[in-house]
Each structure stands twice: as C-alpha cells, then as structure tokens.
Amino acid sequence: SQTIHQWPATLVQPVGSPLSLECTVEGTSNPNLYWYRQAAGRGLQLLFYSVGIGQISSEVPQNLSASRPQDRQFILSSKKLLLSDSGFYLCAWSELAALTDTQYFGPGTRLTVL
C-alpha cells in the first residue's frame, strides 16, 4: 500500500532564516505531487504541483520554491522566511496514470515563523 511521509512534523523558525520541508511517497511510481498551505481556520491553498522529476508548476507567486529531485521526493524551500509563511503545510500525491484525481494527503508540517 502507498504511504506518504512529511518531515519535520513541526518547525519554529526566525524571520529571514531558510526553510526546507520534505515529502516522500512510498508504494507507487511516477505520482503527481502537490504542496498545499493551510492558514489557521482556513481552507487549502495549492502552492506547487509536479507531474515528474524536475517538473514544477507554481500556482501562487510567493517567497517559496519547490523541487523534485527524485520520483517520489518533493521539497518545499525558502531562502528567507517571512512571518506570513507561517501555516500548516501539506503534501499530497495522486496517481499520474489514473483516470481520477483523488489526492492523498500526508500528515502535514506545522511551521511557525517568529
């Protein structure tokens, strides 16, 4: 069966510091991968998605970037964090070749920027 992991689970970072969040998927090949941000008490905002290694699409211009160095690894980064980057970051995957678009979410990373 497929599993999705996110690391770390929680993170507290000062403003201006760099960021690296990792997402890995097991049990599937060539998945679509997604990064979402969820602000407190609000819905899900799609940040980036990837249909393959090195292929990244950005949804919202922002202080963040994403990379996919391996088939089942998705990285969310920032060179200098802003206060507004605080939130709950969720990684998700879906099957590339499926006729449906069901996405499965990871456990999330809680980021607090102080």
Added chain:
Amino acid sequence: GQQLNQSPQSMFIQEGEDVSMNCTSSSIFNTWLWYKQDPGEGPVLLIALYKAGELTSNGRLTAQFGITRKDSFLNISASIPSDVGIYFCAGSTGANSKLTFGKGITLSVRP
C-alpha cells in the same frame, strides 16, 4: 475561477443525531471527493464519487454525486464524538487536473 461552496462554516449537533453537508458549484465537475481533517493532521479521504447520480456509503457516511454534476452531499448518521473535525469537499474536472476545494465545515458533536 471555479469555486466550491460549503456552508455553514460551523455546525453543532448532539451525539446520535444525523447531519447533512452540501457542496455546490457553478461549474461542472467529473469527480467529487469528501475529506475529513482532524486537528493537527492531514485530510483523510472519506468517499470518492466518479459518476453523476452515484450514491456511495462508507460505514455511517453516505455521499452522493449530484445529477447536474454541480453538487454533492455528505450524510453522517448516528454521530459520535470522534466525528468532530473539518469536512472538506473537493472537485475535479478531469484526469490529472487540479482539485478545487471548498473552505470546509467544522463539525462539533456534543456528548
């Protein structure tokens, strides 16, 4: 752009009651999904619907894909305290397209 409407933002029910949640759109979707999110965790898929008119159950949960393909509803029967959480609907227009999410409904269950 496409939007999914979920209202009200919060619902409060008594343990044992049934509850129904709607999700509506001005656009047609080909897939409807319902997720539940517990505090501090990622959303978990509850039910996926792929065909207009489809009615699918998962334990005490039942969801339907509206005939017009512009709406879906989720019913929870005989609610229990662990039903507390945020319920999101999501829709897709086709294979490998992005999901559109509703803003979620926070469900509270009074013992």
